[in-house]
Amino acid sequence: MISLLAFDSALKDAPGCALRPEGAAAMTPAISDARPPIAERVPGRIFLAGRAASLSAQVIAQVREDLFARRLRPGDFLGSEKDLAERFGTSRIVARDALRTLEALGVVAIRMGKGGGARIAQGNARLFAEALAIQLHLTQASAAEIMDAQRAIETLAAELAAENAQPADIARLKELLAAAERVMARDMDEYTCLSREFHIAVAEASHNRVLVAQLISLQHVAWPARNPTLTPRVARRVLDVHRELASLIEMRDAAGARRLMDEHVKMIRARRVTEQRERVKRECC
Numbered sequence: 001m002i003s004l005l006a007f008d009s010a011l012k013d014a015p016g017c018a019l020r021p022e023g024a025a026a027m028t029p030a031i032s033d034a035r036p037p038i039a040e041r042v043p044g045r046i047f048l049a050g051r052a053a054s055l056s057a058q059v060i061a062q063v064r065e066d067l068f069a070r071r072l073r074p075g076d077f078l079g080s081e082k083d084l085a086e087r088f089g090t091s092r093i094v095a096r097d098a099l100r101t102l103e104a105l106g107v108v109a110i111r112m113g114k115g116g117g118a119r120i121a122q123g124n125a126r127l128f129a130e131a132l133a134i135q136l137h138l139t140q141a142s143a144a145e146i147m148d149a150q151r152a153i154e155t156l157a158a159e160l161a162a163e164n165a166q167p168a169d170i171a172r173l174k175e176l177l178a179a180a181e182r183v184m185a186r187d188m189d190e191y192t193c194l195s196r197e198f199h200i201a202v203a204e205a206s207h208n209r210v211l212v213a214q215l216i217s218l219q220h221v222a223w224p225a226r227n228p229t230l231t232p233r234v235a236r237r238v239l240d241v242h243r244e245l246a247s248l249i250e251m252r253d254a255a256g257a258r259r260l261m262d263e264h265v266k267m268i269r270a271r272r273v274t275e276q277r278e279r280v281k282r283e284c285c
Contacts, residue, residue, distance in 0.1 A: 063108075067120070074122045076119060076120045078108060084098065102118070106121055106128075108120055125210075125216075126216060129220070130216075133221050137220075137221055150219075153214050155262045157208065157261075158245065161206045162251075162252050164206055165206075170246070170250050173198065173202070173249065192226065202249070244260060
């Protein structure tokens, strides 16, 4: 998958293109049949001649600009590479390259064959989460930085979960707690996985997709697949905290849920920072 950093780097090659905040387009509703044809809403630009890569970046930048200006919305039909080449006054090679990049970024979905072409995608927050996780890893963000951000996200998520959780959300939390209880004595790796899923389930119960995407991206970087330092005593304490947190969410105690999650993530932060410090010592000595 092409990273968001690479995407922004490509956009910098496009003249006059100012970067805008990410995420606005992903929250827009699907288009209605009453909207005018896309050619009327999104007229093509005739780009200056230059390298194919630069021209492709300009097409990508224009599509991105139209998304944030809401001239393009999920489900809109961009057309085939031939249509795009004609609209922007470029070659089909340039249009094909732009469409491939937009598809890799999750901006468009492409259907091959007769009647096919590119449509603006419906949006997938997990693509953003994975791309952000890759960049956090490449920039070597520290465990302290990751966990401080996770603390901010998870405390708010717990508070909103207590306000917004639906019966299905509460049932999911209880299901994960029961599964963790069953495996705790025999499979710590599975227990670690279930603990991670519990934290994601709390965020999902907040019904805030932005918080969920951010938490998933941080967990890609910070949450271990295996936790060799996890002892049965610590696992029991963690499960007890998770049970209390689920109860607070079910009782609609937003302040209590936020406070408990804050204390819980601070404990996790201390463990992650210590583990990273010890790992660095082993690698350098």
